[in-house]
Amino acid sequence: MRNLATATNVIDYKNVLDQQFHLSLSNGLDTHLYANFETQSKRLRELSLHLTTAVPKLQVKFTASARRHPILSSDNQALVVIGNLRLLLGCVNAKQDYLENEWSRALDDCPRAAEQILNAVMREKQVSTRPNCPMKNLSHITPHDFATIGVGRWINDEIINYFVQKWCSGSGQTTLGLNTFFAGKHLFQQNSCTMAKSGTLTEEDEANVVRWCRKAQLKLGLQSWDSVFIPIHENNSHWYSVYIDFRLKRIEIYDSLRERCEANRQKPIAMRKNTNLMLVLMWLTEVLGRLRGEDVRLSRNPGTEWICDPHCKVHFQPNAYDCGVHTLWHLQHVLEFRQVQLNCPLHRLSFTDSMVGKRLRLTQELLRDGEL
Numbered sequence: 001m002r003n004l005a006t007a008t009n010v011i012d013y014k015n016v017l018d019q020q021f022h023l024s025l026s027n028g029l030d031t032h033l034y035a036n037f038e039t040q041s042k043r044l045r046e047l048s049l050h051l052t053t054a055v056p057k058l059q060v061k062f063t064a065s066a067r068r069h070p071i072l073s074s075d076n077q078a079l080v081v082i083g084n085l086r087l088l089l090g091c092v093n094a095k096q097d098y099l100e101n102e103w104s105r106a107l108d109d110c111p112r113a114a115e116q117i118l119n120a121v122m123r124e125k126q127v128s129t130r131p132n133c134p135m136k137n138l139s140h141i142t143p144h145d146f147a148t149i150g151v152g153r154w155i156n157d158e159i160i161n162y163f164v165q166k167w168c169s170g171s172g173q174t175t176l177g178l179n180t181f182f183a184g185k186h187l188f189q190q191n192s193c194t195m196a197k198s199g200t201l202t203e204e205d206e207a208n209v210v211r212w213c214r215k216a217q218l219k220l221g222l223q224s225w226d227s228v229f230i231p232i233h234e235n236n237s238h239w240y241s242v243y244i245d246f247r248l249k250r251i252e253i254y255d256s257l258r259e260r261c262e263a264n265r266q267k268p269i270a271m272r273k274n275t276n277l278m279l280v281l282m283w284l285t286e287v288l289g290r291l292r293g294e295d296v297r298l299s300r301n302p303g304t305e306w307i308c309d310p311h312c313k314v315h316f317q318p319n320a321y322d323c324g325v326h327t328l329w330h331l332q333h334v335l336e337f338r339q340v341q342l343n344c345p346l347h348r349l350s351f352t353d354s355m356v357g358k359r360l361r362l363t364q365e366l367l368r369d370g371e372l
Helices: 010-020 031-066 073-109 111-128 143-147 157-168 181-186 203-220 258-265 275-292 323-337 356-369
Strands: 175-177 227-234 238-245 250-254 307-309
Touching (some): 010 073, 031 073, 031 111, 031 356, 073 111, 073 356, 111 143, 111 356, 157 203, 157 227, 157 323, 157 356, 175 323, 181 203, 203 275, 227 323, 238 275, 238 323, 250 275, 275 307, 323 356
Parallel strands (some): 175 227
Antiparallel strands (some): 227 238
16 A cells, blocks of 8 residues: 555555455355454454544644644645545445445355354354343343344344444434334234224323434434334234335335235225324324424325325245344434335345345344444
């Protein structure tokens, strides 16, 4: 790599990074490649963090120093260094994204190998931790919760809530991600989430929703929001979700069970399974509209611009246990695209019949967050 004081370009940095960071699939997908990928990813994340922290500080110091003296010949060199560091940061982040995408592709292409790796990781963590004690740096996640990401397991509320809060938090995010307890409290008659509320919803109901959503916005650290994601745990046996988009004026229900979606899309609207839930969601959208300072009128308003789809077309799960993984991937899609894309061009976001590779990636993310 050239001296930072010499102007360079993206190709130079890309070539150096390609030599240092790459996936070698010639020996197949196994635990050794998993460990190698994790090591490379950690190095890239650390380098990205150092550059993200250092470059703005250098810029501030240079600007402050330049104001105190006449223009010097060395000023141009300093600007070249800062520019090169910014260029390097962009290349590091691009390399990190590329590796993640290639890793995702490899896992999806080799589900049996991904399953073996996931089983090995789960066995290792079970031996090293106690089942009911919170994991390091993951205060609400116990090894019991963590194990539900394993092969063929039912992902539980704590895992869903962890990723909803993490992915919807921070600057730049505009989706209000609500936890798994919201639906049972405000949309359904009971916590089992089997029968939607009916009849007239009261001012007290509205006040409770507003209070909950304000707390959620504060917890997520959102300055503002223009969409809402709601995971639903039906009878503790199935996950699906709701997405309300105020920008695109859409209310959508995502359910990865084929028979439920296809059968109901053929029925008259009044006979569809999610019709009553959609009525409650229309009320909720009006309430949240008022909270946002918008006049949203859906009740008895056939001329509304809003589109309501109680059974959206999504990729279907071929088994009885991957609904939680699908629900989390639905969230990733709405955060990235504001809708679920059936033919997603990004491997890291694509749906497959076997979601075991996605389970392994969720496992990796949790272990990274907990520095485990």
